[in-house]
Amino acid sequence: MEDRYQMFFPCSSSVTKVDNSTQCGAQPTASSSSSHQNINTNEAEKPKSKMKKERESRFSFQTRSQVDILDDGYRWRKYGQKAVKNNIFPRSYYKCTQEGCRVKKQVQRLLGDEGVVVTTYQGVHTHPVDKPSDNFHHILTQMHIFPSF
DNA sequence: CGTTTTTGACCAGCGC
């Protein structure tokens, strides 16, 4: 029964740019650590120009599921959890454990609809899935991937 | 014993 994961896009196209207080989709802010690196000793590249580091493709979708972690075939390591405003449910941050694969994803439940899980992917996988999952494959056919714009 | 989760601290961007 693939009814366990029911897809619906209230505002699928609005993933491009939404306000921070938009309830439709509850998009996270697009401020990933941008153009500045850590406090490493090597500063070989100095981005003097103001280049915005928003090249990571992001797309989010919502699923009606009992569990937060959807089995998409990849292996994820949780690296953070933060409580966001206007939402009693915390947001979880995951990273792909595959070496060289810097794909991240965020998972949070939607306020008001406890059964709805908002999953946001960031980046593209460099390796194929380890374990195929039928339920998620059905979702992949309906997803719209937004490349860097 | 290796890997993942948990949790607080830290940091950066944005608004006021």
Add this chain to the structure above:
DNA sequence: GCGCTGGTCAAAAACG
């Protein structure tokens, strides 16, 4: 400039 919000790091705990 300060405070708030969100994202990541890292150390220890938890799990197999």
